[in-house]
Amino acid sequence: MLSMLQKSFVSLTKSRFEYEVLPAKLLEPDHVTTSNIVTLFHPKSALLNVPALFRVGDMVNTGQKISLFADDPAYVIATATGRISSISPLTGDYGKSYLALSIHIAEKQVLDNEFETVVQNPTLEGVINFLAFAPGRPPLSIFADPQHRIKTIVINGVDSDLLIGTNQYIVKSKLKAVKRGIQILKSITGIERIILTVAGESLQGYGHLGVEVKAVNTTYPSALPELIMKNVLGQIVPAGQRCEDLGVSFFSAESVAALGTAFDSGRIPLTKIITLIRKDNSQKLIEVKIGTPLKHIFAKYGLTVNEKDRIIFGGPMRGLAVYSLEHSIQPDTDAIMVLDQSQAAYSSNYPCVNCGECVRICPAKIQVNLLIRFLEAGQYEQAADYNDLLSCVECGLCSFVCVSKIPIFQYIKLAKYEIERTKTAEAADG
Numbered sequence: 001m002l003s004m005l006q007k008s009f010v011s012l013t014k015s016r017f018e019y020e021v022l023p024a025k026l027l028e029p030d031h032v033t034t035s036n037i038v039t040l041f042h043p044k045s046a047l048l049n050v051p052a053l054f055r056v057g058d059m060v061n062t063g064q065k066i067s068l069f070a071d072d073p074a075y076v077i078a079t080a081t082g083r084i085s086s087i088s089p090l091t092g093d094y095g096k097s098y099l100a101l102s103i104h105i106a107e108k109q110v111l112d113n114e115f116e117t118v119v120q121n122p123t124l125e126g127v128i129n130f131l132a133f134a135p136g137r138p139p140l141s142i143f144a145d146p147q148h149r150i151k152t153i154v155i156n157g158v159d160s161d162l163l164i165g166t167n168q169y170i171v172k173s174k175l176k177a178v179k180r181g182i183q184i185l186k187s188i189t190g191i192e193r194i195i196l197t198v199a200g201e202s203l204q205g206y207g208h209l210g211v212e213v214k215a216v217n218t219t220y221p222s223a224l225p226e227l228i229m230k231n232v233l234g235q236i237v238p239a240g241q242r243c244e245d246l247g248v249s250f251f252s253a254e255s256v257a258a259l260g261t262a263f264d265s266g267r268i269p270l271t272k273i274i275t276l277i278r279k280d281n282s283q284k285l286i287e288v289k290i291g292t293p294l295k296h297i298f299a300k301y302g303l304t305v306n307e308k309d310r311i312i313f314g315g316p317m318r319g320l321a322v323y324s325l326e327h328s329i330q331p332d333t334d335a336i337m338v339l340d341q342s343q344a345a346y347s348s349n350y351p352c353v354n355c356g357e358c359v360r361i362c363p364a365k366i367q368v369n370l371l372i373r374f375l376e377a378g379q380y381e382q383a384a385d386y387n388d389l390l391s392c393v394e395c396g397l398c399s400f401v402c403v404s405k406i407p408i409f410q411y412i413k414l415a416k417y418e419i420e421r422t423k424t425a426e427a428a429d430g
């Protein structure tokens with residue numbers, strides 16, 4: 001793995017983008033030692049004016065469920081024993097709100113035992129109550145949603161962005177945990193149709209899992225859920241709908257392995273596999289405790305970040321910039337990419353020159369050059385109604401090829417977020 005993931009960037013030419021297929025035999029990831037603090041992002045709810053159940057100064061144990069507000073399903077799992085040193089508001093991508101809860105780690109670690117009752121008697125409710133914050137963030141709550149009847153689970157063994165090896169590593173090296181996770185998923189949901197997707201042509205070595213195994217084309221963005229729906233399951237996801245609306249739920253391979261590990265060990269897994277993509281373009285797999293601040297990881301690997309360098313959570317196509325070394329690893333952080341200022345593609349104020357590159361490369365066949373005009377003007381409803389905004393599969397290719405460096409992908413994400421927020425507010429108003 002080391003040699004595989006320490007080579008240069010695959011070349012990102014404008015005509016074709018390929019996922020890397022990792023070799024079958026891989027080295028274990030580097031283990032990053034624990035920092036003295038972990039910071040966990042607790043979703044912020046409308047219940048903020050009611051008294052919080054945890055306060056600064058409270059002690060928490062390793063593996064303890066921390067739900068800040070009564071009657072609120074949101075929670076985080078303490079990934080270390082220690083005293084809560086701060087709880088502060090945090091604005092995430094596109095205005096999402098969190099409470100950043102920091103735990104100053106104590107010398108003596110004490111394990112919380114509450115999850116043991118679920119291990120003895122696995123139920124859907126118990127798993128939702130304790131494993132939604134597990135590595136890979138398994139989307140468990142969908143099975144309790146009366147609006148959705150899930151009939152198929154797809155376990156994605158291919159990472160959704162380029163240069164990331166996290167889920168391929170899990171499929172190649174943690175199959176025992178994946179198998180156990182599949183058994184748990186089947187028993188708590190009753191769903192029999194489970195499909196594992198793997199990169200490239202080789203389908204060998206997965207027969208004992210008891211699932212259908214399907215190959216995903218290595219051309220980007222074939223591993224995105226909408227593309228898997230079309231090319232592997234033969235189902236088109238209509239604009240404005242999600243895979244779940246068609247009865248299909250996507251899990252990352254790591255999240256399924258986490259379910260398996262939780263039930264085999266009796267403990268909630270607390271560490272995350274991450275692909276670290278460094279400034280010299282080398283890639284490395286690391287295993288790190290959820291909540292670890294970036295600065296701790298960067299110090300270990302001697303990474304320095306200068307003023308105009310860029311830190312991206314995720315890969316080159318779909319990743320999002322973060323602006324603080326205090327930012328920490330969350331259950332769904334699959335990659336950290338550090339770009340030198342000379343590599344960072346800065347957005348500009350240049351207008352669209354109608355070159356057509358974005359239209360030619362768009363897998364959803366959207367007239368992106370027209371769509372961007374509505375998005376730049378903040379006319380999101382029009383973009384959705386007349387310009388196929390909701391057909392976008394969020395691959396990021398249009399931004400990558402745009403000669404005017406218009407941040408098209410960011411405009412699209414923001415527009416979708418705003419439309420969803422308006423819909424939710426209207427539904428709440430009745």
Ligand code: SF4
Pocket residue numbers: 358361362363364365366368391392393394395396397398399408409412
């Ligand atoms: S991100 Fe851009 S290229 Fe990708 S589907 Fe959406 S509009 Fe098309």
Ligand code: SF4
Pocket residue numbers: 351352353354355356357358359368369372398401402403404405406
């Ligand atoms: S790639 Fe950029 S400049 Fe070219 S048509 Fe698309 S939005 Fe306009």
